[in-house]
Each structure stands twice: as C-alpha cells, then as structure tokens.
Amino acid sequence: MGEISPSNGQVDARRKSCWYEEEIEQNLRWCFALNSILHTGATQYQDIALLDTKPFGKALVIDGKLQSAEIDEFIYHESLVHPALLHHPNPESIFIMGGGEGSTAREILRHRTVERVVMCDIDEEVVEFCKSYLVANRDAFFDSRLELVINDARAELEKSEGRYDVIIGDLADPIEGGPCYQLYTKSFYEDTLKPRLSDDGIFVTQAGPAGVFSHTEVFSCIYNTLKQVFKFVVPYSAHIPSYADTWGWIMASDSPLTQDAEELDLRIRQRIKGENRYLDGKTFASASMLSKAVRISLANETQVYTEGTAKFIYGHGAGHKFQSSG
C-alpha cells in the first residue's frame, strides 16, 4: 500500500488528451496531439495561433487552418523558392507577394546572387507575430537585403516601376470572394504582374493542393490561367505530411524552363548557401513529372480565372497561406 505506480496506459491517456483539429474538407478531419498552445492573437484581418504539436512540432495556424509546421515547412518553402531561382540565369531582385511568415524570404536569402528581396504582405501584425515567435526565420527578417512592405501586393506592383528577376506568389488560394482571388486572374498576371518581370524573369506561385483528386480544386485552373499568359509553364508537386496532401506549385516564364537534374545540382552547389534538405535536381525532376491522372486533368482543364469566375477550395481556403495581399 502507499505505492502508486502509474501504469503506462494512464500516462499515454494523459499525453493524448489535448488535440488540434482541422477540417481539411467538410468530411475529412486531421488531428494532432498537442503539447501546448504557445501564443494566440487576432489581427485586423485574421486570427493567429502558434501551437506546439506532438507530430509536427510548432505549427502556425491562421483562422483555424494550418499554415506551416516546424518539421516539414522546408518541403513547402524549398519547393516554392529554389526551382524558380535556379532556373533563372542570375536572380538578383525578388518580389514576394505575401510571405509574412518569413520562411520564403529565408530561402531566397540563401541564394548568393540575390541582392534585393521585397516582401509585400498586407497584415503587419502577422509579420510582427512571426518575427517574434518563429526563431528559424529571425536572421531573414533582419537581413539587410530584405525590404518589408505592408501593402496589398497588387497595389504595390501597380505603383512599382522596377522590374524583378523572380516574382513569388505565397498567397492564400484563389477562393471566390476570398482575400486573394484577384491575385490569380488572367488580367492580373497580364496587366500587373508580367510588366514587372525582367525579360527572362520567372514567376512562381503556390498553387493549392495537387493530389490525385484535390488538384481539381484550384491547381489545374491556376495552371490553365498561367498558360494563357506565359509561353512556358511548369507545374510540380510534393507530398507535405502535415497538410495530409500533395501540394502544388507552378512556375511560368516567357523563357524556356529546361534545366536538367545535373544542371540544377550544379547551380545548387554554386549558388545556395548551406544544404537543401528536400530539393535537388532529381527531386525536382520527379516533382515536375506529374502522375497520369493529374497530367490528363491539367491538359483538359478549360477554366481560366478572370474577374468574373472563381472556383471554390474547401478548407485550405481563405486562411491558407495567410500572406494575403488581396
């Protein structure tokens, strides 16, 4: 008597009693056991939380949607940034639409060729929140090459006069009525964005889920819209564990985008400080060779985003990739 030896069962029960839940779609729920709720807050535009999750480490959540998780955000951000910069002969000036989390800037600033990065996010408080709490991005936020602009990305590009080697879209998905829809339309690409690209400039954007089924939500339509505006368009994808889905990005340019795996690996060694964890030549070769189901579906897509049309994406929606500039 007097000796209480906690059974493992009890300890386990305790360990799993607090959960983060997200409805990926209306009928699909994804739940992470929680260690703690680190910070919560609300900005003018959105609600924001930093959670410490057991399966994926620290997780940034905006309006109830996971934005990025500590242990696998490198997949998203290496995939978003490096292919476009590596395909460009000498990327010096970069414009980020959104990106307030700081991770996109962090990856860009690893490129030795880069002299200037403009990060244009509409939500100053989110930027401040991330600057304070996301330790991994702190150096990036204080890099002298980074210019932080708090503005709507479209307004900023319209008033801008310079041209950029690479423009990166790190925005919420194009939901009809959502904050960023107008930053995915044919007219925006044609009239506002493309004039701000240098002659061999490259545009790349996150393009929503790209799974065997989920690519029809916005990925195929962003692809088809960019095809109306640019000569060369390269879609690619990668599975991101914390998103419970394969994610998509699309690169577009009027110059050919045809570096093979060996050339990419060479440029990685020459240009990028430190070691990539996810992306190298073969990874990109694989990522840009889509599966039969997705290839056919993209080829058959007819919809184009215009001011008058939109396609709905559930869940990874209004909140997703909060770097909203709409």
Add this chain to the structure above:
Amino acid sequence: MGEISPSNGQVDARRKSCWYEEEIEQNLRWCFALNSILHTGATQYQDIALLDTKPFGKALVIDGKLQSAEIDEFIYHESLVHPALLHHPNPESIFIMGGGEGSTAREILRHRTVERVVMCDIDEEVVEFCKSYLVANRDAFFDSRLELVINDARAELEKSEGRYDVIIGDLADPIEGGPCYQLYTKSFYEDTLKPRLSDDGIFVTQAGPAGVFSHTEVFSCIYNTLKQVFKFVVPYSAHIPSYADTWGWIMASDSPLTQDAEELDLRIRQRIKGENRYLDGKTFASASMLSKAVRISLANETQVYTEGTAKFIYGHGAGHKFQSSG
C-alpha cells in the same frame, strides 16, 4: 480589394480547433474546447495538468482524468464537506484523507466551529502544484488551522492517537488494484477509521458516479460496505456538469443523521462564513432522496468491499480524485 473581413465562420473554426478529450467510459467521450494549456508536469505518482477550457474554466487533470473544474467544483466540494459538518453538533477537528487540491480544506475552514484540520495526502508534488496554481484555495493552504501531512492516509490514521469529529474521504474511487482500494474496505472502516472518530463523529466519503446506471460501479457497494460498519448511513448525489454525470457521496455515523431542511439552513447561517452557492437545506433534502431506480439498486446491493473483493470502475478511475493516500 485589400479588404479582408474575417467571416464569423472562420473565427468560429479557429475558436474550436483545440480540444481536451476524456473517455468517460470506453465508449463515451467528453470534449472541451481549449483556450490554453496552462501547466503540465509529472510527479512521482501521477501526471498533472492545468488547462484553461472554454466551457468549464480552469480544469485540473490527473493522469488524463478531469479532477475538478473551476466553474463547478463548488458543487462537489460543498456537497462533500457541509452535510457532515452541519449534521455534527460542534465539529472542531477534521481529518481529510487525500484532498491535496485544497478545495475540501477551503470549505471546511469556512466553518466557525473548526479549530483543526489535518489534510493527509500522499503526493507532495500535487499539493505544491495546487498551492501554486489554484488561486481560489490559496488562503486555505495558508490558514493556521490547517496541518498538511504527506503520508498514506491509512498509515497516518493507524499511528494517530487523537480522535476527529469528522473524517472526510476525498480519494480516488475503489478500483481493484488501484491506489485507494484499501481505503474503502470494511476492515479499514472498522479497524482503522472508526476508532479515530469521536463518539458522535461522522464519516463522509466521495462515492463515485451515482447516475441512474453509473451508481452500480462503486456507489452502491461503498454504501453497502458502510452499512456493515455504521448504524446510520445516508447516500446523496448531485449532477456535476463537467463530470457529465451525477456524483455521489455517503455520510455515516453511529449517531442519527436527521436534521431537516430548516435546521440545516439555521446552522448554515450560524456556522458558515460567506454564502454557499450550491448547498442549503432543501438542496440536501433533494440530494438525499434518491430516485426509485437508484434506491432499489442500493437496497439490493449485496457486495461488501473487503481485501479480497473489488469492483472495477472505468475512467473516473485510478486517476480520479487524485488525493490518493493508498
């Protein structure tokens, strides 16, 4: 463009994305939305957490089981303490088996007659945790009438020589193999506890769930065991919202326990400092008149807790009412 007005839907989604979950029974789950996880820790005996929940305020959780919640712990603790003290003509000395949370002592110390309270809990770290974090009990912990003893309650009562007017059992339920089983047996009551009660002394114990179905887990058996040892035994119950069940307590004595509602109300006014929120004469009259289903079941109970028998209770089990002294 540029205006992002967060829809209520999104805000709601965020508000409900973090949850505390408890399996009340194997097939029954009870979940509270979380504001934050205030503190977590592990003692020699058990794991402990203090959560800030939306429906029930701050909640103390031991080994994955809710112990008490800020907004309704007064129901449990007023029901545990006041009936016994009010039925005693002049309660001066009180012994608490368990009670490390401090709420039981807090309610006892509101009685003007009380001169000495011994709180005997086996887990020093839980007591320290509660002393630090449960603000509502701070005064009680520092009241000069309170003696805190870190020991097994049985060992303490065996070596003790004095006698108490009221002994209060604020212990985990009697699960076979659980930490407190031996503090609910006929032989413990007869040989150890009763000799430490004064002549008109009263024993009261929490007695597990007492719902229309759940009372068969341990309530009816504790009742029947006490009937073997004491002349007068009074079971009573109250619904506690955060427990998702009706809870039970049992009062026992060799003196009659027959105060009517008016007499109880008079004694409350005379003896108790401050205002009770839950318990008064009519509340106790109602609480001690059990429903037909439970009355019949108690009358028909034949099992007695001895060293050789035990009944299992799921969930509100080993961890429940952590003030373990076993």
Add this chain to the structure above:
Amino acid sequence: MGEISPSNGQVDARRKSCWYEEEIEQNLRWCFALNSILHTGATQYQDIALLDTKPFGKALVIDGKLQSAEIDEFIYHESLVHPALLHHPNPESIFIMGGGEGSTAREILRHRTVERVVMCDIDEEVVEFCKSYLVANRDAFFDSRLELVINDARAELEKSEGRYDVIIGDLADPIEGGPCYQLYTKSFYEDTLKPRLSDDGIFVTQAGPAGVFSHTEVFSCIYNTLKQVFKFVVPYSAHIPSYADTWGWIMASDSPLTQDAEELDLRIRQRIKGENRYLDGKTFASASMLSKAVRISLANETQVYTEGTAKFIYGHGAGHKFQSSG
C-alpha cells in the same frame, strides 16, 4: 508462424473507430461509439437518423441532435407524463403537442383512466419513421384510444372545441426563429392553450436543460412565463445520462398541485399498468425540490416569452425534441 492471435489492443481499437458526435454547446462535444447506422432519411422538415450506439443503445437523432436514447428515454418520458396525470383527479382526455416519437403516448396509455389521446405532430414522415423503427412504441401507435393528427399544434388547438384534462408539450425548445418558439409564449398559453384545458386541467411541458448553469437558457424563462398565466407552477428536473445534462419539465394549473409522495405512490399503484422504472413519489419529491442555485435563479427571472422576445438555446435547439408543431 502462421498463428495470428489478435491482441486486445487491436480489438479495442476496432471497437472504438466509429463515433457519433454532438456539440452540446459550441465548446462542448459529446461522443458515443457506434455499432451501426440503422436508418437515415430526410423529411420535409428535418433530417432523421436511427443509430445503434454502444453506450446508450438505439438513438434517434434529428438534425444532428440526439432526441432520445433507448436505455434512458424512460427517464424523460416518465417525468414528462406521469406527474401531470397523477396530480389530476381523473385524467381521461389528453392532448400531446408534438410527441411524434410515440414514447409520450406510450406512457400516457399506461394510465387506466385515459380514454382518449390526441397526438398532434406536424411531421408525418417522422411519425411514420418512428412507427416503423421504434419497436418499443409499436403497441402505443396501434392503441385504439390514440388519435394521430398531422397538423401544427396551435392551429389544431385553435380549431378544436373540446377540452382536455391534461395537455402535454413535447416540443423543441423555444429558440427565437425556431420552429416552436410561438408555442411557448404567454399569449399562446393564455389565448389558445388554457381555454382548451378542463377546469381542473393541468398543462405540462418539457422545458429544456435545467442544470446548475444550463437552466438559464430556457427553463427559467418558460417557468416565469407560465407563472404569468397559471396560479400554480411546479418546475422539476432529472439528470438524463445520454443528454449529458439535467433536464427540466414544468407543470402548471389553476388547481393546486400538492400531492405528497405517499399519495403519488398510491395513485401509481391504482392507475398505472406495469411498473415505472424511474418515477415514484419520492423521486418526484426530490425532482421538484430544486437546488439552491436554480431556485434563486428561477425566483429572480424576469423575462417572459412573448411574440417579441426570445432567448437562444444552443445545441439542444431547433432540432431538439423534434415533435415540432410550430
């Protein structure tokens, strides 16, 4: 090799993989492990499902809200029906507003004095669903004393000329904008319902959750509204495990409602066929003696339901007690 002995862990995991979930309130979730989904359907007014749950047996769910569960619906229906009929000297004719599930009629028809029961529910398909699937109520549905009317209860009472000994409200809670709000207003009680009661007639209604906190949602306000219209008003409550709350009913009449426990027990023996499982004299005495917190709150309630006011109840709301007649 070749022998696969399933571990208990795996079996357990399987047993708990299908769940019914209900948000009792916005921040409070109640989940039952499922054996199977027996039937689902949609009527003109509402969605309906019959589930086989592990903790509570077969469960009727309307619009995502539990209506009644096999193992404890006797608590709700015995509490709704018997006190009113037992307080009446000789209840012969009964009118049920709502009640399409059939359980209320079943309990009424157990009374030997009863000659005529009118069940007036607006949703014919729900009645047919329950007639088909709720085996326990089948005899009641085919009892020759039962008249089933498909109509709005107010319209039916307005055009009705007879008078009833007991009128029973088995309706959804009075949510502003909900289907049944207008069946809880002072003017409805005064102008429509009371004229249809015989001189010593009794009205009883389910009155929503009646827990220490939840009674402020609608219970106290229904109570206060009835006090404006009837001389004698008796609120009472009982914990219903599958509702995860204490539930309330209110009885009202212009004749005194003062039978003591012994008289009730006598009338039960004389008038009711078969054995009650939950309700007897002492149970009602306890149920009608509310706890201090609730008594004070009822006494202080000032709101009256009129056509122009309403109080919101979350969850057990529009759908709860589907016997909508609004």
Add this chain to the structure above:
Amino acid sequence: MGEISPSNGQVDARRKSCWYEEEIEQNLRWCFALNSILHTGATQYQDIALLDTKPFGKALVIDGKLQSAEIDEFIYHESLVHPALLHHPNPESIFIMGGGEGSTAREILRHRTVERVVMCDIDEEVVEFCKSYLVANRDAFFDSRLELVINDARAELEKSEGRYDVIIGDLADPIEGGPCYQLYTKSFYEDTLKPRLSDDGIFVTQAGPAGVFSHTEVFSCIYNTLKQVFKFVVPYSAHIPSYADTWGWIMASDSPLTQDAEELDLRIRQRIKGENRYLDGKTFASASMLSKAVRISLANETQVYTEGTAKFIYGHGAGHKFQSSG
C-alpha cells in the same frame, strides 16, 4: 407559423455527426465522415468492417486500420502490380502472398500474358467477406486463371515445386511480433522466395509508408534487406490520399529493371486490357525517382531484417494490408 425550413447549418451538422477515426500514429488522427456502417464481422484472425465513408467511398477496415478505400485503391494496386509485370518480358505465372481483398488479383488478371495466378491468403473468412461485398473484384474472384489457396504463404512456397515469373507481397508490414514479420526477412527471401522465382523473375512487395519522415519505419529497411538478396532493387512511391501518406513499394530481381517511360507505355498498350487510371510510363519514372531526403536515408540504411531483428511501425501495423500469411 407552421413552416419549418431547415437551415443549412442544421443539415450540415447532421451530415457530419458520424465519423470513422483512425490513429495513424499515436499522436495523429485521421477521421472520415460516415454515411453508414455496411458490414462488420470477426474472423479467426482479425476484426473486419466495411464502411461507407463520405470522403473516400467504401472502405475496408481490419482491426481498426484502413486497408483500402474505394476511390483511391487503384493507386495502391496499380502501383503494386503493373511495374513488376511490365518489367518482365512475358509474365505468365504469378504468386500473391496475401491479397485476400482481391484487388491485386484483379489488376494482374488484366494482363493478357497471364495464364495462372495463385493467391495465397491465410484468412478464409476475409477472402469470403471480400468476395461477397467488394463488387469491383467479383469478376477477378471468378476468373478461371485464379487459384485461391488458404494457407500461410511461407508454408505454401516451401512445399511448392513450380516457379513463378512474378511474386507479389501484399502483406501486413513487418512489425516485430506481428503476423508477417517473417515474410520480410533476408533468410525468407533467400531460402524460400527466390528459389520459387523463374530465372528472370521479379519480386515486388508493398513496403509500408514512404513519406519524407515515415519511410524510416520499414521502407528503408525492407529496401536494404532486399539489396542483400537481389542484384537489382527499385524502390518507388506514391501519395495515397486515404492513407494520409505517401506509400512505398519495392521491386527486386537478378535481371536488370530498366524500362524507360516510352517502353512501359508501349507494353501497357500491348498487354493490359482496359485503361490504367494512375500508372503509366511517366508516372513510374516519377515514382521511382525519390526525393533527396528519402534517397539519402535509403543509401545510409544499415539494418537488415533477420529472424532476430525487427523495426516497429505504428498504426499501419499488424492490421495493415491484412492479407496476412504469417
């Protein structure tokens, strides 16, 4: 009055009240809204259920673990079967270890070259369950080229005298102490399996999760074990939405496995009846080019499965790919 218009909110709530939940890992939960629970049962070896889920259609669940879902099982089964058969010059005889669901046989039987398929599963009742309920596989179960053997796969291969062009492992993952561990060891591959392959025969096995993190559970170790036994080993992977992960397969042979995308497409057209939905030449080229993180990890793997070693995999474990033959 009298009109009840169900709000969308209520309808939605109803739609999502029944859920299937699976713990992918201890701290990670994946939940599908349910339409219904079609069938449940228990065999000598395992518990089995057929669910109708909203996001993924009909889902086969064994011992609480999802085996395959109607809308995306084609990804798993096309990936398991076609690469091996297409790399073989003329696959006529095929042996399936496990495969009781019937989908693997179904894909094999689409190959015009195939003359004989032996499906060896230990659990007859699972095979009967699938034959009865999985309509899509019915033709396969009744194809005259299929021989169904109820036996442990190892015992069957040991007593067998013939040789097979392709042997396919469609078994639960190699968990230490699990039912199939011994069917993944170096000695089994060397002494039992390889002697039953024809000279240019190919072995392919499902190889557990192959995500950026999850590939270390068993994928890398199965790969390294096969490298000890076969001259040519090709790992490949694909994201399967209903598994919430990328899945892996490994093909092994002593003949080179070097068909390029065009040759594979040619053979698909020549040999396979009907149209593949997922797999074609480019899909396999992409699937077999692993990402940097996984490639490095596989290259550095040193563990080999032997009778004395094992690595644990959580969740998609003992139950996963139930076609157990251990």
